[in-house]
Amino acid sequence: MDPDGEGERPLRREPSGVTASDPPLSSSSSSSSAAASAVCARGHPVLRPAVPVPSDIEVSQSIVRDVGLLPIEIVASEAGILPPELLPWGIGKAKVMVAPTLRRLADVPDGNYVVCTGINPTPLGEGKSTTTIGIVQALGAILGKKAFACIRQPSQGPTFGIKGGAAGGGYAQVVPMEEFNLHLTGDIHAISAANNLLAAAIDSRMYHEDSQSDDALYRRLALAKSGMPFTSVMRRRLVKLGIDDTKSPEDLSTEERSKFARLDIDPSTITWNRVLDVCDRHLRKIEIGIGPAETIQPRGTNKGEVPRVQHSRTTGFDIAVASEIMAVLALARDLPDLREKLGNMVVAYSRSGMTVTADDLGCGGALTVLMKDALLPTLMQTVERTPVLVHAGPFANIAIGNSSIVADRLALKLAGEDGYVVTEAGFGADIGMEKFFNIKCRASGLKPKCAVIVATVRALKMHGGGPPVSAGKPLPREYTDENIPLVRAGCCNLVKHIENARKFGVEVVVAVNQFKSDTAAEMEAVREASLAAGAFDAVVANHWAEGGRGAEALGRAVIAACEASDVGNFRFLYDLALPIRAKVETISREIYGADGVDFSELAEQQMAQYESSGFGNLPICIAKTQYSFSCDPKAKGVPTGFRIFVREIRSCVGAGFLYPICGDIMTIPGLPTRPGFYDVDIDVETGQVIGLF
Amino acid sequence: MDPDGEGERPLRREPSGVTASDPPLSSSSSSSSAAASAVCARGHPVLRPAVPVPSDIEVSQSIVRDVGLLPIEIVASEAGILPPELLPWGIGKAKVMVAPTLRRLADVPDGNYVVCTGINPTPLGEGKSTTTIGIVQALGAILGKKAFACIRQPSQGPTFGIKGGAAGGGYAQVVPMEEFNLHLTGDIHAISAANNLLAAAIDSRMYHEDSQSDDALYRRLALAKSGMPFTSVMRRRLVKLGIDDTKSPEDLSTEERSKFARLDIDPSTITWNRVLDVCDRHLRKIEIGIGPAETIQPRGTNKGEVPRVQHSRTTGFDIAVASEIMAVLALARDLPDLREKLGNMVVAYSRSGMTVTADDLGCGGALTVLMKDALLPTLMQTVERTPVLVHAGPFANIAIGNSSIVADRLALKLAGEDGYVVTEAGFGADIGMEKFFNIKCRASGLKPKCAVIVATVRALKMHGGGPPVSAGKPLPREYTDENIPLVRAGCCNLVKHIENARKFGVEVVVAVNQFKSDTAAEMEAVREASLAAGAFDAVVANHWAEGGRGAEALGRAVIAACEASDVGNFRFLYDLALPIRAKVETISREIYGADGVDFSELAEQQMAQYESSGFGNLPICIAKTQYSFSCDPKAKGVPTGFRIFVREIRSCVGAGFLYPICGDIMTIPGLPTRPGFYDVDIDVETGQVIGLF
Structure with a gap:
């Protein structure tokens, strides 16, 4: 891994690659043919996506300019937050006073708890954040449910380096995206x-x-x-x-x-x-x-x-x-x-x-x-004016890579029994989802019902053995032309994640995040493999281009999965009382499919030290590459016949976990020769931000 | 100077040193004997100061608890800011959208522009921030004028080290002081x-x-x-x-x-x-x-x-x-x-x-x-619900040590012709005031009418030759007992600052910031010396203990001085077209009273380089000790027969000044053995901050 990422920028959708004459793949009643004045059942303007989809910042700025942000006080009140529980905080943002809100809602049953995760990432992108936002737009704006997205605050540094923002994308994003990606509320x-x-x-x-x-x-x-x-x-x-x-x-x-x-x-x-x-x-x-x-x-x-x-x-x-x-x-x-x-x-x-x-x-x-203020989650809104709680954003490389317990608890109470909370877990499901269940849910006591696993046809093709891709060069034909065998081969990665999720007793819905070049037969191949592996459902979604309407079927599948789910089935993968070694081995064998674990002498010493210091009963937060089930980022699909090597084991005693280091972990990125900041400027007359992506 | 300040913490007023039986020095209608329900002409509760004056954080928290913060939207509306021009930002804070507000008020004449500065600081404290706030409380809450304080945002680091907050003090402070001192709005x-x-x-x-x-x-x-x-x-x-x-x-x-x-x-x-x-x-x-x-x-x-x-x-x-x-x-x-x-x-x-x-x-x-957000000043309120703009806070050691041009411009338009803007300049008047006039007013084009120079009897005694003081030890008798000769001797420092201010064509009002031990004869001595030196007036003020009522006479003096002042008389001390050397010499001779200036070889080279790079016409921002007119912090009073030595000259080409380094300048402090953070904690039930000072 080149942590400074010359050419490592993930391949993002290229709006310019779609010409204006390309029709959207599926038509919908909310497309640009709808009347300008159309409003939804909630009384808000119906989203009218442009074709082709502009850049993320253009979508965000066009929503603010043409439709208008819903005043955050109204977002809050529609979400069930009372005025004294809200602290407005700059443009389109507010913090929620958690303690009084939870006190008021103490007797309300929790909403349906859904985690959104993905297959092992590839440079082709999967769209976990975009799908998280897409689902709540579908649930909230289209299907009339109380629905909250709980997502992480992005790290600002990489926004000016090689990584774009993390507000979602296209017509499934949090607005204003500049506010989301810059400073936010200072946490x-x-x-x-x-x-x-x-x-x-x-x-x-x-x-x-x-x-x-x-x-x-x-x-x-x-x-x-x-x-x-x-x-x-x-x-x-x-x-x-x-x-x-x-x-x-x-x-x-x-x-x-x-x-x-x-x-x-x-x-x-x-x-x-x-x-x-x-x-x-x-x-x-x-x-x-x-x-x-x-x-x-x-x-x-x-x-x-x-x-x-x-x-x-x-x-x-x-x-x-x-x-x-x-x-x-x-x-x-x-x-x-x-x-x-x-x-x-x-x-x-x-x-x-x-x-x-x-x-x-x-x-x-x-x-x-x-x-003290950072402990309060930040309320924002999607392009379809549904509520989003942005909170925390621990580095998935070494920590849990999940949003906060506080935000999830708050959202579950605000959503109530018939409502939905979709919380995002970073990296692939082998890391983000496993830590969500074993560490975050254990600490919170909250019980999830459903895991949405996001996949794309393109990324599955790479897991199936498709050729490498590089930024600035045209995609190989394998990714742009129909290739069913490659898709079928790559589904092994998805299947293993589905099987893993089922071990925790939750229902699984697979979201196939649609690209223009995907064919119906390719998408059907993913669906078949998913159902065969035990998924509750597998649904194609096109929220990037169409907003909530594009994820309507996905939203319905999530509702059905939650109705079919019994939180009594939820279980952890390991008992905290096990020795550290046994916990690391359980995760490695059960989740990664490793043959076993080797510990360095240092790691052996550290295990002994932690156990004698009384830290032996902490959960395990393995630090390893996100690109593979194994520790080799190049091993796509479902590698077998490998062992996990633990070089050392560090501790976060305050946060409450131990983190074994498996592989090279970089904890501060560098800047490439041409950092993202070259594109960023401001229109000094309007104050409009230019060039964030 | 020991930059890590073992024992360098300035001697702050010790509330515990005043017993409950001590009456306030001057009685006032707003003292604690007033009826609980009393409201002022503006419809706000009349301040009811406690005796003895509690700690700053206790005053702040008691105002919030017993009187209540005025919602910042109301503070804004009373200040003439329209709702779309305001961005609420957490507890008791909002940012003001400067550009639209100034466009709307383009034709309104500016208010009266007043700078608040002081004699050379001593460990005994003078109270520039407290007096800045006290004056606007007097002007706004007592005398019914539109009045704004423009003050700097404090550096958060030293709040946990050796320095207390900077929200003013006692009953002349910005509330809530925790919000003011922590993060503020993230600038x-x-x-x-x-x-x-x-x-x-x-x-x-x-x-x-x-x-x-x-x-x-x-x-x-x-x-x-x-x-x-x-x-x-x-x-x-x-x-x-x-x-x-x-x-x-x-x-x-x-x-x-x-x-x-x-x-x-x-x-x-x-x-x-x-x-x-x-x-x-x-x-x-x-x-x-x-x-x-x-x-x-x-x-x-x-x-x-x-x-x-x-x-x-x-x-x-x-x-x-x-x-x-x-x-x-x-x-x-x-x-x-x-x-x-x-x-x-x-x-x-x-x-x-x-x-x-x-x-x-x-x-x-x-x-x-x-x-982009940092460019917007933060609106807060005093304990008497008058508006305060908090903005910028450049390190006075090497920069101008003044609040921002943007905040002052905004406040002057909001105040209008009959209103008042009191802006604070850091350090002694030889540094803060000189830079305010020659650098800040030159860059802004704004013309001040009046300089308030703050002095205390105690600090003047030290300038008159009083013995050194040290933290934790009782004050020498010279400072607690009447000593007219010592006060008279120390007035030389004040007199020189008055004469300096007069060179810029503004009227001078001396504020004697009253301590309990000051005697009437001592204060009269200061008044006599001030008037003899050309001050428009010199007034005793007790805002720390009494709020605006305690600075009523000072407020009236400021009004009279502004009425007597002609902004046409305002002038700079030097012409930008002069060579760098001549500008440094002019400040050193005219303001510091130096016999001349010596430049190191490096400084000579740098002058040549800057002049050839086209930076020769920038104003000069001298970096030297605040404790003396000279470069020797121990030289109290008005030293004579000294020269200024310029070791090097650095540039802030973007900000627009050159800064000659005269003496040791420390640009990041250290922590003492027992930093202030030992006192700081939180009441986890109420969320109340404990131990900030």
Whole structure:
């Protein structure tokens, strides 16, 4: 994998490749032939898709210009959110006050919980986000159901690098797409601020500990404000150390003072990186603290006795969404849980092997304060004015790659018994869906009924052995001409994902996300294979070109699947009480189809350490390539006869999982020679954004 | 100066030092004896200050709890902002759509423009922000004028380090203070994102240039999207290079292609740092690009011919508010000007001495898109429900330390002919006020009528030779007991600032920000000295304890000064056409009272370079200590017989000024042993923030 992606930009639909004379593949009553004034049953204008479909930003801007955004207060009120529960937040966005809303709706039964996932991605694109949005447009705008999409906030950095936005696409997207893709309501910025405050606290604490005696440290930490009691975060450390937390700072013994004040961080154990929401490869590995002021007189020495020592260290930056704080945001149930998880994050170990947490560093409260607004999901709308909750966006490479528990809980209560919540899981179903079930649903207690697995004929052809493709070159004929054998061969990938989903006891609906070149026979081949593999249904959908109307059949299939589903059947793949090794093996064999797992010596040591530290009962969040069931991104289809190699196992103790590293995992991308920002500008007269994609 | 501030926390008012039996110094009809239901002429509850004055966060939270925030839509409507011109943005905040508002008000005469500044700061505190807010509370809530405060957004990093918030204090503050001090509406986060995108673009461009031929570079930059014309930012580079910008990418000659594609940055000339809004001393100086993936095969060599070369570089982080983008935000007049200024920022020079700008790197448009919302000022309210515009906050150490031109322009139109806009200038008047007049007013064309110079009896005593003070220790008697000679001696500092302000042709009102221990005779001494120095008036004010009522006399003095002032008298201190040297000398002699200026050899070279690059006509923004008229922070009062030494001269070509460095300037603070974050936590049941100060 070239993480800087010269030529790695996924092949996006090329609107210019479709001429104006091409009719849409299926006609619909909402096509451009409909009357301008047509309104739907909800009283909103019926979507009138243009042919050919313009670029995503043009669709978004044309909706805002020609149809108008529904004021977010109205979106909220139609979604069942009361005015005092809403915080409008810039153009077309609002945050929802979760706690009072959930209190009010405590007795309402949850809606139908649907996860949208996909086959293993290929450069040809599958359209998980687009389909997630398409389904709720169908359910909400066409079929008259209360329907919410819960999607992740995209990382802003890659938007200016090689990756486009993530608001969906065509006529199945969240608007305004500029607002969605830029800053949104600042949650990722809050994560960066919190992450980097903690990072500064680590290095600065080591700096002060390395140059001060226990007595001086304790005086400054606990006695500086004379007569003041321990602060709440200090009392947490006292409890951890087994010191009576009702004592006054003056009352600690010398030994207790030393234990309290000296974290004694072993620098080699620090796992906490700084973060930026920018593609900046030069920050992957850096040396910090090399300036003239970052020297210390080592404690216990006198001035001039030994030369001052440079207080430097090798570390690195990750992209902001890779921060454990993002993982915490996705998995926190509410504000008290957020406070606990943030305080419990382990950033290093002491020289005696004790965990060093954010609360030990005095930061847990401040981090929570920085994150208090970020805990509120952002309400936006689709092009058909149905509600979308945008929240969290943990890096699927190393974390769960799912939207938040908070947003899903909120949406399920707002949807109510007859309503639907479609939440998106990142990467292929072997990663995103597995983590959704085993980690997110376990943490939330919420029970899904249905998994929608998105596939495209083109991508299946690649899994069936079709030739590689590259950006800027015409697609090989295999992908543009009918080729039933290639489709049939590639369905193996889809089939394995269907079988995997069935292991969790949910119904499966396959969504064939339609491209112009797909033929009826090809699509039928996918449908047959899906039903044979145990899918409840398999439906072709054309929401990209037609909006909700294009996904109407898909929406009906989801409704039927939910009606047929019994949440009592939902089950996890493994028991948390199993040893770490057994949990990794279960996922690898059952989901990936591996013959077994090999652990490096380091990984063996880490398993022993985590189990002795009491972290052995955490769920497992495997970090591996999204492009294959195996760890080899080139192994398409359903590879067999392979083993999984676990190089090391890292922990997100605050968020609540362990993540074995299987393969090369890149945690901050770079910029290609011609980054996406070259296209981006602003019309200074209108303020209109140009060139986002 | 110890930039990490062990014991450097400014001495703040200690509410606990005042007992409940202490009566307020002056009684007022709005004190706590007033009826609970009393409303003012505007129909709002009359402020009922508690005695003793609680902590700032307690005042803020008690206003929100007991009186209630005025919905920001109502604040806006009372301020004359129409609903479509307002973007509500979270709790108690909204952004104002400047362009349509200014278009609507184009024919309205500007209000009275007042700058609030102070004597040279001391650890005893003067209260510029508090007085800025106090005056508008007096003008707006007590005297019935349309009155706006324009203040800076505080840097969030130091809030968790050693510095408290900057929302004012006591009963003269912006509420809710947590919203003001945390994230606000994300402008500083937008600056960080933009600044760091540009930084990544620099290193990544050098990386690609160092490893690719001209042809490969050009192909990727200009020809990757075959048949597509140059993007708008590319056309700007063509114009700069003198190449016909109507040509297609295919039509450039080999020589033109090379000129276009190769920026050929000289790494030793890069002045662009990365930024974070965190106090993180270990990032002051760092080595980047030391990872295994950040190596290159040098261009012109074949694989394996020479070893790959590490693509590393020494650089550093500044605090976000020190970014040139913040300076641009403060000085941009509107969106088109923002686009030009951002694109024109010079980040380095080529090996042949040509400037390398953000537009050369292809970033100017993307930076503007990232900053488009940040260009809109944030509307908030004081504890007396009068409007406040919060915008920008350039680091006074190296930039102008003033709020934005956009906010001031907007407020002046909203205030109208009979209204008042009080804008705050950071640091002492020798820095903040001088830059306000010579740089900000020159860029805006706006003409101020009055300067309010804030002083306290205590701080003047220190300028008069009073002993040093230190945190945690009781104040020396000189500051708590009446000492007229010390006050008289210290008035020299105030007098010099008054005389300086008069050179610009504005009226001066001195605000004596009252402390409990000040005696009537001491305050009278300040008044006498002020009037003798040419002040229009000098007034004691007690807004901290009493709100607007406590600054009523000050408000009346400001009104009278504005009525007496003739904007036709306003003049700059120097002509832009003067040589750089002469401009620096004029400021140093006229404002600081220096005998002259010495320039290092480097500074001499830089002056020559800037003048030959066409930057010689920019205004001068001197970077020096705020604690003294001289460059020696310990030289209180009015030092004489000193010279200014200019070590180097840096440029902010985009923002539009040159900044000579006089003394040690720290651009990212560190954290003390016990940072402020130890006090910060959240009540997880109520969501209430605890311990911000």
